[in-house]
Amino acid sequence: MAFNFEDKQKDAINLLKKVAEEMGTDDLNKAGRVFRAVLQAIRDRLPVNDAVHFAAQLPTIWKGIYYDQYDPAKVPVKIRSQQEWINFIRSKNAFAANNDFIRDCDIVESFQAVFKALHHCISAGELQKVKDAMHHEIQELLEV
DSSP, rough: OOOHHHHHHHHHHHHHHHHHHHHHHHOOHHHHHHHHHHHHHHHHSOOOOHHHHTTSSSSSHHHHHHHOOOOOOGOOOOSSSSSHHHHHHHOOHHHHHHHTSSHHHHHHHHHHHHHHTTTTTSSSHHHHHHHTTTTTHHHHHTTO
16 A cells, blocks of 8 residues: 555644644644644653554654654653643643743643544543553543
């Protein structure tokens, strides 16, 4: 089967549009910054094996973004509190930190939006594994 870049691009854009929809914005640039920051924060919180299984279900283009600057020797990061998690997401993208993540609640809402959007490409079982890998205080942010 031939590699069809246009199809891969459509898959990536469709997921990005789902993120934007969950965020309540039409700004795909903002959605992309937020998605990247949250996606990479999730990645770094997971043990390597879980991170790889999670990434396997992402659209091809988002896999590249997911793995950008990934260092398996430094994961999983130990984050136990909601504030640590919020700060960690903020640290993942300087532009988003200064423009999209003004308040802590912006980050919490972004995390929730990304997690909801991921239901469109990641199996429920895999998302549950991701959630289970997080400290209970972080899990509470998803229970709205």
